[in-house]
Amino acid sequence: MNALEMIYGTPAGKFVAKKMGLNEPPKLRRGRTMPTGPVVLGELDGGGIARETLSLLGITPGQPLLDVADNRTKDEKGRAQPPRYQQKPGAIVIDATGVREITQLEGIRQLLRPIMRGLEPSGRVILLATDASEVEGLEAKAVAQGIDGINRTVGKELRAGSTSNLVFVKGGATAQDLASTMSFLLEGRSAFVSGQAWRVGPAKVQHEVSPRPFEGKVVVVTGAARGIGAAIARTFARDGAEVVAVDIPQAGDALAKVANEIKGSALQLDITAEDAGEKIAKHVARVLGAEKKIWAIVHNAGITRDRMLANLDEKLWGSVLDVNLAAEMRINDYLLNNDVPGGLADEARIVGIASTSGVAGNKGQTNYAASKAGVMGLVWAMRDELADQPITTNAVAPGFIETEMTGAIPFLQREIFRRTNSLSQGGNPVDVAETLAYLCDPASGGVDGQVIRVCGQNLVGA
Amino acid sequence: MNPRNAVVVGGNRTPFVKAGGKYAMASAQDLLTAALDGLIARFGLAGQQVDEVVAGAVLKHTRDFNLTREAVLGSSLSNHTPACDLQQACGTGLEAVVYVANKIKLGQADVGIAGGVDSASDAPIVVTEPLRKALLALSRARSLPQKLSALGKIRPADLMPVPPAVVEPRTGLSMGESQAMTTKKWAVTREEQDQLAYESHQKLAKAWDEGFFDDLVTPYLKVAKDGILRPETTMEALGKLRTVFGKDDPTMTAGNSTALSDGAALVLLAEEEHARAKGWPVLAKVIDAQVAASDYVTGSEDLLMAPARAIPELLKRNNLSLQDFDYYEFHEAFASTVLATLKSLEGQGLSAVDRDKVNVKGSSLAAGHPFAATGGRIVASLAKMLADKGPGSRGLISICAAGGQGVVAILEA
Numbered sequence: 001m002n003a004l005e006m007i008y009g010t011p012a013g014k015f016v017a018k019k020m021g022l023n024e025p026p027k028l029r030r031g032r033t034m035p036t037g038p039v040v041l042g043e044l045d046g047g048g049i050a051r052e053t054l055s056l057l058g059i060t061p062g063q064p065l066l067d068v069a070d071n072r073t074k075d076e077k078g079r080a081q082p083p084r085y086q087q088k089p090g091a092i093v094i095d096a097t098g099v100r101e102i103t104q105l106e107g108i109r110q111l112l113r114p115i116m117r118g119l120e121p122s123g124r125v126i127l128l129a130t131d132a133s134e135v136e137g138l139e140a141k142a143v144a145q146g147i148d149g150i151n152r153t154v155g156k157e158l159r160a161g162s163t164s165n166l167v168f169v170k171g172g173a174t175a176q177d178l179a180s181t182m183s184f185l186l187e188g189r190s191a192f193v194s195g196q197a198w199r200v201g202p203a204k205v206q207h208e209v210s211p212r213p214f215e216g217k218v219v220v221v222t223g224a225a226r227g228i229g230a231a232i233a234r235t236f237a238r239d240g241a242e243v244v245a246v247d248i249p250q251a252g253d254a255l256a257k258v259a260n261e262i263k264g265s266a267l268q269l270d271i272t273a274e275d276a277g278e279k280i281a282k283h284v285a286r287v288l289g290a291e292k293k294i295w296a297i298v299h300n301a302g303i304t305r306d307r308m309l310a311n312l313d314e315k316l317w318g319s320v321l322d323v324n325l326a327a328e329m330r331i332n333d334y335l336l337n338n339d340v341p342g343g344l345a346d347e348a349r350i351v352g353i354a355s356t357s358g359v360a361g362n363k364g365q366t367n368y369a370a371s372k373a374g375v376m377g378l379v380w381a382m383r384d385e386l387a388d389q390p391i392t393t394n395a396v397a398p399g400f401i402e403t404e405m406t407g408a409i410p411f412l413q414r415e416i417f418r419r420t421n422s423l424s425q426g427g428n429p430v431d432v433a434e435t436l437a438y439l440c441d442p443a444s445g446g447v448d449g450q451v452i453r454v455c456g457q458n459l460v461g462a
Numbered sequence: 463m464n465p466r467n468a469v470v471v472g473g474n475r476t477p478f479v480k481a482g483g484k485y486a487m488a489s490a491q492d493l494l495t496a497a498l499d500g501l502i503a504r505f506g507l508a509g510q511q512v513d514e515v516v517a518g519a520v521l522k523h524t525r526d527f528n529l530t531r532e533a534v535l536g537s538s539l540s541n542h543t544p545a546c547d548l549q550q551a552c553g554t555g556l557e558a559v560v561y562v563a564n565k566i567k568l569g570q571a572d573v574g575i576a577g578g579v580d581s582a583s584d585a586p587i588v589v590t591e592p593l594r595k596a597l598l599a600l601s602r603a604r605s606l607p608q609k610l611s612a613l614g615k616i617r618p619a620d621l622m623p624v625p626p627a628v629v630e631p632r633t634g635l636s637m638g639e640s641q642a643m644t645t646k647k648w649a650v651t652r653e654e655q656d657q658l659a660y661e662s663h664q665k666l667a668k669a670w671d672e673g674f675f676d677d678l679v680t681p682y683l684k685v686a687k688d689g690i691l692r693p694e695t696t697m698e699a700l701g702k703l704r705t706v707f708g709k710d711d712p713t714m715t716a717g718n719s720t721a722l723s724d725g726a727a728l729v730l731l732a733e734e735e736h737a738r739a740k741g742w743p744v745l746a747k748v749i750d751a752q753v754a755a756s757d758y759v760t761g762s763e764d765l766l767m768a769p770a771r772a773i774p775e776l777l778k779r780n781n782l783s784l785q786d787f788d789y790y791e792f793h794e795a796f797a798s799t800v801l802a803t804l805k806s807l808e809g810q811g812l813s814a815v816d817r818d819k820v821n822v823k824g825s826s827l828a829a830g831h832p833f834a835a836t837g838g839r840i841v842a843s844l845a846k847m848l849a850d851k852g853p854g855s856r857g858l859i860s861i862c863a864a865g866g867q868g869v870v871a872i873l874e875a
């Protein structure tokens with residue numbers, strides 16, 4: 001902590017900060033917790049899948065209020081006010097999967113206006129639309145994208161930790177395919193995901209949603225000794241996984257602590273080793289039994305070696321690309337091509353970690369941005385390459401997450417990074433972990449080739 | 463019924479460091495717990511019960527009367543895991559392995575952990591004998607004058623703590639001084655000793671570089687590598703060190719003698735079928751072991767050469783010759799201990815040991831020697847080397863210990 005940070009932590013400092021417009025950020029609802037208020041469903045013409053999905057989750061939705069002339073009231077100054085909910089809803093789900101025309105977007109406005117000041121803290125706006133690739137005609141395609149414009153703006157206008165996200169439903173997807181996504185978005189697990197849109201299609205193998213989705217399943221997490229990786233390990237363990245925690249030998253003591261805490265096991269391994277994939281499979285077979293298979297591998301290990309390109313040599317360049325991208329590819333390659341004890345299951349999940357730096361670029365991080373944008377490219381390419389297998393590949397792109405890695409950023413800069421998003425705060429490692437766990441959920445088989453930003457709707461590259 | 467085999471499944475140790483160094487603030491119990499937690503993590507044993515954990519320390523506080531059980535309770539193992547302390551000077555670690563292996567073979571256990579710890583930094587400091595007597599008198603005193611009189615007997619010098627000395631009670635000689643006599647008697651040259659030390663450092667450094675210890679060591683207190691290891695040392699540098707033990711024509715230096723060290727090492731053992739059923743690696747079987755003691759008190763024999771008595775007995779019982787091994791692990795208490803023991807064995811008509819097979823991954827001169835931890839270090843490393851070499855390969859372990867004792871054992875992949 002430097003002097004500035006210490007002053008900032010004092011009551012006087014907090015007072016000054018407040019005067020400067022830096023309020024204490026809202027405390028986000030996290031974990032496997034539902035909103036307290038009711039879940040309201042706004043079903044537009046041609047919709048229906050959202051109601052089915054909520055019913056699969058055991059949720060009977062409440063009635064929405066519509067902002068139409070008849071429903072408005074006048075305030076003391078005589079201005080027309082949208083209708084007010086008696087009890088603040090915890091979430092509104094808007095099923096716009098039937099919306100094809102520009103004029104139909106008005107229906108979304110009617111549903112949203114009463115919500116904008118009416119949601120409980122950490123509330124949710126969840127939009128469902130049909131993917132542009134599945135609709136006919138220019139207007140319908142433009143409208144699909146238009147809904148994302150609404151989503152992104154609503155995310156920015158909502159307050160008190162509430163979020164807005166959009167799910168594009170692809171052809172053939174059923175309520176069962178959407179259930180894990182709906183559950184994730186409603187629950188506190190999606191706390192730091194806002195203003196995002198991603199696609200859900202039909203799963204090759206369907207599984208039901210469960211509160212302990214990884215019971216008896218092996219999940220490998222690289223870079224698990226600390227930071228986001230440790231949170232990932234803990235989150236998967238909470239949800240039942242037998243976690244194999246991997247990190248470099250030098251981090252072995254911290255790694256052992258994490259592994260023992262979650263009753264997993266530790267593998268001291270530099271993932272850049274040529275035989276890293278083989279070593280991982282061998283470890284799984286040794287510790288968990290030869291018949292065990294890896295359900296999910298989380299490629300979290302990553303490094304930064306920041307320098308302006310004018311000062312960047314081949315060593316700093318190469319090491320970042322090797323750890324953050326090449327190693328991950330070698331491990332996938334081995335696991336996908338070798339049917340060995342402790343290898344990858346036939347139905348499996350591969351997830352990686354990109355970064356907003358990869359999405360938008362970041363000064364001083366050409367090497368890192370190359371590697372992280374590469375992770376996104378890899379995800380998209382693998383979805384196509386593995387199209388005929390029930391293996392999904394996805395990634396998250398974290399924004400500013402509070403870890404040792406970001407703790408090294410100078411205070412002022414750090415405070416700016418923290419604040420420049422719709423939730424006015426940095427994310428917690430667990431937010432990244434929850435999103436990865438959602439992607440790896442057996443019930444998320446319809447989520448493939450997606451990169452989800454966990455950034456509180458960071459301004460960077462949005 | 464098939465005979466039960468006890469096998470080495472894996473091991474874990476802390477890096478070893480010089481006493482008073484990076485682990486100066488860690489107690490023996492801290493070190494043992496850390497080694498245990500690393501082993502538990504490596505094999506995913508958190509929350510599970512192991513049939514028995516057996517370990518010991520040579521330098522031991524009275525508060526550590528239940529050292530191993532306390533380490534178990536502080537670890538991630540189930541609290542239902544029983545533990546036992548065992549002590550046989552520097553033979554402790556290997557003797558613990560033998561104890562567990564025997565229990566496994568007898569069917570009294572399926573899975574056990576064995577090893578040891580020593581912290582020369584955490585050595586018990588004792589009060590002087592006059593102070594102890596004065597304090598006793600004080601506690602018995604009833605009246606004030608009696609109390610004052612008891613206190614009055616204490617002289618300033620009595621207040622100085624007595625640091626532990628590693629001397630043999632019966633000869634009053636330190637280990638180094640005793641070994642200096644052995645060195646002379648067996649005509650071990652300075653050059654031979656320095657060469658062995660040099661090679662120990664070279665071989666250990668290579669093993670570290672190759673990642674050999676990646677699944678044998680877990681870092682502790684920000685130390686990730688053995689602290690005593692000097693990969694850059696040369697024969698010249700070793701040759702320049704001044705001698706520290708022995709009187710006329712001394713040859714023993716700090717370079718060819720082990721340093722006082724801190725560290726802990728443990729081995730996971732299991733019954734072979736049990737291990738296979740779990741998918742655990744079966745690195746090597748514990749075939750047999752032998753202890754022996756020398757009559758060093760009369761001066762007719764050497765303090766640290768009891769293994770030279772134990773080895774022939776062990777070989778005979780197992781119908782093996784000294785050449786029937788792929789690897790030899792002779793604990794390097796001093797370079798000259800290894801060299802004199804080899805000379806003695808060869809002198810007993812056992813033909814020469816191939817030096818290229820001795821301590822191939824380095825030994826105590828380079829790694830350090832936290833007394834009771836050495837056995838665990840050697841067993842885990844040798845078992846891994848044998849597994850790498852392949853089925854049927856065989857290794858011989860020889861460890862000398864204070865009191866003129868020696869523990870030797872055979873492992874086979």
Ligand SMILES: NC(=O)c1ccc[n+]([C@@H]2O[C@H](COP(=O)([O-])OP(=O)(O)OC[C@H]3O[C@@H](n4cnc5c(N)ncnc54)[C@H](O)[C@@H]3O)[C@@H](O)[C@H]2O)c1
Pocket residue numbers: 222223224225226227228229246247248251269270271272300301302303323353354355356397398399400401402403404405406
């Ligand atoms: N913290 C953020 O704000 C943020 C933002 C975007 C992306 N990320 C990404 O999230 C991931 C985790 O970040 P973090 O903040 O927790 O970082 P961290 O530095 O705290 O942890 C990374 C871990 O990976 C391990 N690791 C590094 N190289 C390795 C190798 N070759 N083999 C095995 N393990 C290795 C490290 O030892 C460390 O334990 C990284 O991929 C990072 O790029 C972080």
